[in-house]
Amino acid sequence: MYSAAVNVTVNTDAEGGPRAGTADRLVEATRDLLWERGYTGTSPRAIQQRAGAGQGSMYHHFAGKPELALAAITRTAGELRARADGLLSGPGTAVERVTAYLRRERDVLRGCPIGRLTQDPDVMADPVLRAPVEQTLGWLRGRLAEVLAEGRANGELPPSVDPSVTAATVVAVLQGGYVLARAAGDTDPFDQAVTGLITLLARPRPA
């Protein structure tokens, strides 16, 4: 079994930066590769090459591929959560904050680094690797539901808009928007999906 904690030399440089320690560089390389190629498509060799580390070095810092993946996924999940919370807990009305989150700048054609893991059977089959994926997306739906509930409470949104249900719709539009954009090789479908949702959400209530 491998644990969530990773031994990383204390390092004042930014994570993964040019002067980062070897362990950090390995984690950053793994993050990139998981995002691009998924778990199955990512080999230890490829990680080592991208990190500029040797075989022995990698296995000194990490027990193997699953442990490295866990470190990578955990770090990515933390960042995703922090950025989402920054916008959803920021200034503005409820609908404005949800809109800001939907419209925030994204690397659309690369897709969601957490959502994509959902398609990786080896990740989903391993409870340890799966947990951060499940938790992150679960948290996001919950946080969005809170904001939507605010909006309903203060009359921005009609009573027909169930917060939990609508939160699922919002996250689904993002995750699905990535799929459409990648299929089309173009960010347009993503932007359209988001625009369509915002239009439906912001439509003035029936008098």
Added chain:
Amino acid sequence: MYSAAVNVTVNTDAEGGPRAGTADRLVEATRDLLWERGYTGTSPRAIQQRAGAGQGSMYHHFAGKPELALAAITRTAGELRARADGLLSGPGTAVERVTAYLRRERDVLRGCPIGRLTQDPDVMADPVLRAPVEQTLGWLRGRLAEVLAEGRANGELPPSVDPSVTAATVVAVLQGGYVLARAAGDTDPFDQAVTGLITLLARPRPA
């Protein structure tokens, strides 16, 4: 280069059925494995075992993994399109047909067999394999846009509902719903995402 045409012995049995020809069984096995494990995660060996065919047999019928994958993807794309069109061109008002399509029975936890290929870098990197993915999802958006345009024309939907834009939203909710369901290990988030969308779509227009 491999082509889209596949030599399949004329066979009165259902495709992939118990008495299907070897070529058909290979294609069916490939379809299953692509759906479950993606392109990178699917080996020729695994295909042969699932199809009950030997090495030599497989390479007699197909030039290699990419050609098999193309046959599998093409068949899956055709089925997806036929089923969607059946509902979208069926009876009922525009909103009813879109709702019927959204609510149709699905193997939610397995996800979309076409959408998932979007996450496979080796598929997306190959124009031949990529084309059916791009076309199928593009066609679906277009067909939905037509139905939504009908709905707007006859007053079911308000003028604010742009058909193309909303079609992207509809497909995104489905594709993203799969992601959420798989992450949660539960079909609920999918159903919620769909319900949320239908609620927003069917909301009576402001007087």
Added chain:
DNA sequence: GTCTATACAAGGATAGAC
């Protein structure tokens, strides 16, 4: 901590017998 050597299964395919 990092390097090199070694190991062995699996991926992906070809050759030629039957």
Added chain:
DNA sequence: GTCTATCCTTGTATAGAC
């Protein structure tokens, strides 16, 4: 058409020297 033998590369890791 199908089977077996063979081939080379890559995936994933261990062992031990430096």
